[in-house]
Amino acid sequence: MMNTQGRPTRPAEAEAATPVATFTGNRGLQIEEALIFEIGRPDVSGVDLPPAPKAASRLGKHARRAPLGLPGLTEPEAVRHYVRLSRQNYAIDLGLYPLGSCTMKHNPRLNEAMVRLAGFADIHPLQPLSTVKGAVQLMQELSHWLLTMTGMAAVALSPKAGAHGELCGMMAIKAALAARGESRSIVLVPESAHGTNPATAAQLGYKVVPVPAREDGTVDPAAVKALLSPDVAAIMLTNPNTCGLFERDIVEIAEAVHAAGAFFYGDGANFNAIVGKVRPGDLGVDAMHINLHKTFSTPHGGGGPGSGPVVLSKALAPFAPLPFIRLDAGEPVLVETEEGLAEAETPFGRLTAFHGQMGMYVRALAYMLAHGADGLRQASEDAVLSANYVKARLSDLFNAPYGGRPCMHEVLFDDSSLEGTGVSTLDFAKAMIDEGYHPMTMYFPLVVHGAMLIEPTESESLASLDLFIATLRDLAMAAKAGDTERFRQAPRLAPRRRLDETRAARSPRLSWKDPLPAAEAAE
Amino acid sequence: MRYHPLTDHDRAHMRATIGVGAVDQLFSDVPRDKLLSGLLDLPTTKSELEVERLMGRMAARNVAAGSVPFFVGAGAYRHHVPASVDHLIQRSEFLTSYTPYQPEIAQGTLQVLFEFQSQVGRLTGMEVANAGMYDGSTGCGEAVLMAHRLTRRNKAVLSGTLHPQYRAVVETLGRMAGDTVEALPPDPEATEDILARIDGQTACVVVQSPSVYGHLIDLAPIAEKAHAVGALLVAVVTEVVALGAIEPPGAQGADIVVGEGQSLGNPLGFGGPYVGLFATREKFIRQLPGRLCGETVDADGKRGFVLTLSTREQHIRRDKATSNICTSSGLCALAFSIHATLLGEAGLTRLAAINHASAAATADALAAVPGVKVLNDTFFNEFTVRLPGDAAAIVEKLAAKGIIAGVPMSRLEPGRPELADLLLVAATETTTDDDRAAFAAALAEVL
Ligand SMILES: Cc1ncc(COP(=O)(O)O)c(C=O)c1O
Numbered sequence: 001m002m003n004t005q006g007r008p009t010r011p012a013e014a015e016a017a018t019p020v021a022t023f024t025g026n027r028g029l030q031i032e033e034a035l036i037f038e039i040g041r042p043d044v045s046g047v048d049l050p051p052a053p054k055a056a057s058r059l060g061k062h063a064r065r066a067p068l069g070l071p072g073l074t075e076p077e078a079v080r081h082y083v084r085l086s087r088q089n090y091a092i093d094l095g096l097y098p099l100g101s102c103t104m105k106h107n108p109r110l111n112e113a114m115v116r117l118a119g120f121a122d123i124h125p126l127q128p129l130s131t132v133k134g135a136v137q138l139m140q141e142l143s144h145w146l147l148t149m150t151g152m153a154a155v156a157l158s159p160k161a162g163a164h165g166e167l168c169g170m171m172a173i174k175a176a177l178a179a180r181g182e183s184r185s186i187v188l189v190p191e192s193a194h195g196t197n198p199a200t201a202a203q204l205g206y207k208v209v210p211v212p213a214r215e216d217g218t219v220d221p222a223a224v225k226a227l228l229s230p231d232v233a234a235i236m237l238t239n240p241n242t243c244g245l246f247e248r249d250i251v252e253i254a255e256a257v258h259a260a261g262a263f264f265y266g267d268g269a270n271f272n273a274i275v276g277k278v279r280p281g282d283l284g285v286d287a288m289h290i291n292l293h294k295t296f297s298t299p300h301g302g303g304g305p306g307s308g309p310v311v312l313s314k315a316l317a318p319f320a321p322l323p324f325i326r327l328d329a330g331e332p333v334l335v336e337t338e339e340g341l342a343e344a345e346t347p348f349g350r351l352t353a354f355h356g357q358m359g360m361y362v363r364a365l366a367y368m369l370a371h372g373a374d375g376l377r378q379a380s381e382d383a384v385l386s387a388n389y390v391k392a393r394l395s396d397l398f399n400a401p402y403g404g405r406p407c408m409h410e411v412l413f414d415d416s417s418l419e420g421t422g423v424s425t426l427d428f429a430k431a432m433i434d435e436g437y438h439p440m441t442m443y444f445p446l447v448v449h450g451a452m453l454i455e456p457t458e459s460e461s462l463a464s465l466d467l468f469i470a471t472l473r474d475l476a477m478a479a480k481a482g483d484t485e486r487f488r489q490a491p492r493l494a495p496r497r498r499l500d501e502t503r504a505a506r507s508p509r510l511s512w513k514d515p516l517p518a519a520e521a522a523e
Numbered sequence: 524m525r526y527h528p529l530t531d532h533d534r535a536h537m538r539a540t541i542g543v544g545a546v547d548q549l550f551s552d553v554p555r556d557k558l559l560s561g562l563l564d565l566p567t568t569k570s571e572l573e574v575e576r577l578m579g580r581m582a583a584r585n586v587a588a589g590s591v592p593f594f595v596g597a598g599a600y601r602h603h604v605p606a607s608v609d610h611l612i613q614r615s616e617f618l619t620s621y622t623p624y625q626p627e628i629a630q631g632t633l634q635v636l637f638e639f640q641s642q643v644g645r646l647t648g649m650e651v652a653n654a655g656m657y658d659g660s661t662g663c664g665e666a667v668l669m670a671h672r673l674t675r676r677n678k679a680v681l682s683g684t685l686h687p688q689y690r691a692v693v694e695t696l697g698r699m700a701g702d703t704v705e706a707l708p709p710d711p712e713a714t715e716d717i718l719a720r721i722d723g724q725t726a727c728v729v730v731q732s733p734s735v736y737g738h739l740i741d742l743a744p745i746a747e748k749a750h751a752v753g754a755l756l757v758a759v760v761t762e763v764v765a766l767g768a769i770e771p772p773g774a775q776g777a778d779i780v781v782g783e784g785q786s787l788g789n790p791l792g793f794g795g796p797y798v799g800l801f802a803t804r805e806k807f808i809r810q811l812p813g814r815l816c817g818e819t820v821d822a823d824g825k826r827g828f829v830l831t832l833s834t835r836e837q838h839i840r841r842d843k844a845t846s847n848i849c850t851s852s853g854l855c856a857l858a859f860s861i862h863a864t865l866l867g868e869a870g871l872t873r874l875a876a877i878n879h880a881s882a883a884a885t886a887d888a889l890a891a892v893p894g895v896k897v898l899n900d901t902f903f904n905e906f907t908v909r910l911p912g913d914a915a916a917i918v919e920k921l922a923a924k925g926i927i928a929g930v931p932m933s934r935l936e937p938g939r940p941e942l943a944d945l946l947l948v949a950a951t952e953t954t955t956d957d958d959r960a961a962f963a964a965a966l967a968e969v970l
Pocket of ligand 1: 101161162163194238242307308
């Protein structure tokens with residue numbers, strides 16, 4: 001019976017919410033945060049260390065002479081700084097993140113716990129091999145899973161992301177051609193390919209020849225055959241492709257490529273659609289990278305780290321780079337150098353120091369073990385089912401240029417349904433931000449106008465998909481109804497409005513510059 | 524299973540909406556004879572507890588560095604990482620976000636990258652740094668390619684001070700890209716004359732300091748010679764904590780600095796994931812590989828950050844890009860940046876001094892063992908000793924006694940008998956006096 005009257009427990013009759021200009025610039029839970037250079041001090045530290053023991057310096061004449069200008073924060077300040085910054089990010093853990101080609105699926109926390117076991121986190125890549133048997137065993141187990149899923153002969157684990165895997169696979173192809181005494185100069189790349197494909201080929205000195213897409217969004221074997229010649233080293237083909245379609249003539253393409261003495265590089269960024277459904281090795285692929293940070297859910301971390309193991313066919317297996325794992329009488333052995341290689345082992349070199357992204361291997365294997373063969377197949381099927389469901393429920397309002405065929409794990413729309421509304425793909429994406437969604441991939445692939453590539457993944461419930469679909473429908477109808485301001489002004493509710501990218505590029509400010517002392521500034 | 528929110532009922536409803544009877548109808552573009560009918564020949568789904576058991580068993584077969592006296596370095600170093608670092612990088616909004624393609628809802632990641640770039644610039648003494656590479660070794664490879672673009676020459680000269688696995692990465696990339704890479708022989712005693720190898724065809728000379736053998740190298744004369752003939756100096760740092768104590772490469776004339784950032788914020792983790800540091804001069808930014816974050820303003824005039832100068836990158840320039848890199852090392856860069864912020868200038872300076880004293884005490888303890896010779900006049904937290912016997916065999920004997928002694932040079936440079944008796948020994952703030960004493964005593968026993 002105490003004090004039930006003391007405090008109002010009902011809001012006063014509110015006016016329609018209008019943005020309030022606050023004194024601080026903060027908006028409730030959304031708190032602005034300065035740079036460490038503005039709030040830190042060089043003499044402050046968040047780490048207590050004992051004084052260094054007195055000892056004769058062995059730095060010779062190399063001791064540092066000038067201050068570095070590094071700001072420090074105490075622990076409470078640092079925790080607040082980074083927690084505040086974190087709250088300015090969207091994340092899978094907050095909501096659906098339909099970035100096509102990027103596979104933003106749930107990141108199981110078990111995997112984070114496993115990678116932090118001291119037996120994985122606190123081992124050095126160069127401590128005696130007799131003391132890291134479990135690590136080598138883990139690499140062998142991961143290899144076994146990857147080879148079983150892909151039906152390939154060998155795997156190079158060390159590439160550090162998808163693009164690094166592309167380098168690895170294309171280097172193996174280059175080495176295999178050299179071993180045949182050939183140096184071919186052309187790599188065929190479909191127009192719909194991710195930018196890393198042509199960039200990789202060019203980095204290795206190849207001339208990139210584009211393969212046009214046919215009307216249904218897939219590669220026409222006739223177009224490939226017309227481009228094949230004794231000078232073609234390889235084709236780089238993404239399957240499922242970046243339009244979200246399975247390349248239905250892939251076997252015929254692979255056969256034609258092989259008949260011309262060339263190799264078939266498969267970009268496996270979209271492998272997540274077909275795990276447990278079809279094996280790339282059965283389709284004629286010679287090399288394919290697998291993005292563990294997509295298909296096997298190792299977290300993206302705001303731009304990495306990734307991990308891009310490359311599976312190889314029998315023809316390319318001998319050229320796998322160092323290090324690799326060899327089975328000696330059933331025991332996995334880590335081969336790190338050219339010393340004592342068997343005759344059939346002719347690695348093309350080395351892609352990175354040490355052994356690759358062990359932390360990602362641990363997470364990916366934990367993911368695989370948790371799913372099992374049944375769960376992995378289910379994940380692929382659910383991903384494909386979800387994308388087709390989104391497509392089915394949006395097809396009356398959005399134009400799917402290749403909608404005649406079922407899509408795989410992602411659905412591609414163009415901007416033709418927005419024609420005449422004054423709303424662009426970019427505007428539409430920014431309006432999604434105000435509705436609490438991360439936009440889909442925009443303007444990629446380049447083969448359709450104003451592309452919107454939506455990948456819902458298998459991690460969404462039906463209710464979540466339905467709400468997402470309803471939101472896109474509401475926005476599409478608002479655009480058609482002429483509510484263009486909603487789009488042109490968006491986002492209005494994010495930590496920042498649209499940012500001036502032109503200004504950023506014209507006069508680049510890429511690092512903090514200390515303000516000039518007042519006297520100098522006045523001059 | 525626990526990660527799949529759709530129920531069979533949901534799935535049936537979705538199939539009906541789409542208008543297919545069976546999910547395999549959605550896979551109708553897969554050639555019929557290639558579509559798998561059964562399950563893959565792999566185990567089926569497991570509970571958390573079962574996965575923990577299996578993974579735990581594998582982890583238990585490894586000897587964790589923290590459980591023994593531990594002296595291994597050579598490009599990856601065991602440091603104490605404050606607990607708040609690992610807590611903060613596991614914030615969902617950092618851990619489970621993508622590359623910041625939509626800057627309005629990625630200011631957290633972008634501001635961190637801007638701060639990271641600024642910290643790396645100051646540590647290395649350079650004007651600009653990018654948002655990170657995969658690791659130090661791949662960054663080294665990219666630096667050589669960048670030098671070739673800048674000088675329009677294609678010969679790189681690699682010093683014998685360079686980590687042999689970095690050398691292998693550069694050689695592989697160079698060979699595959701049609702460039703010439705000249706590597707000098709290993710330089711365990713810091714006696715090489717690299718100046719004589721720099722000429723008018725040289726695009727860049729690559730020197731590591733502290734060297735893989737631990738020596739501190741005077742970069743200034745090398746930079747001077749390189750610049751005199753129109754070549755660039757690429758300086759490599761594999762232990763960034765050293766920059767708390769020694770002159771930054773930028774102050775000695777380096778044109779590109781590449782570094783391994785693992786030491787700050789990131790666990791040993793058997794070699795990865797780590798983060799590569801990549802810094803250069805302002806005038807070279809259009810040739811930088813990788814992501815760059817820049818400051819700008821939003822439509823309301825508020826300061827904000829975006830990825831910028833992307834006309835260098837693969838998603839815009841395709842086969843004309845400066846590099847094919849896309850996903851790099853965001854979360855490791857975050858860990859690096861948080862640890863650097865916690866340390867600050869005062870903390871880093873002290874941490875470096877403690878590391879140096881720890882290594883000096885270790886060198887003194889080992890030098891007192893009969894038959895052991897320390898090769899270095901100068902070093903930071905790692906040095907080379909010559910043992911009276913095969914270093915790899917001695918390391919194995921010490922491992923059997925529960926001491927992880929260092930890296931036998933033969934592990935990195937096999938087939939060079941003249942290096943077989945060399946051992947690289949590193950010590951950090953985590954090394955105790957007991958560790959040192961145990962190492963010296965055990966070494967005396969096995970020799
Ligand atoms: C189709 C495709 N290929 C290649 C890549 C490159 O992968 P990564 O970013 O891991 O280097 C990506 C992802 O960004 C992709 O979507």
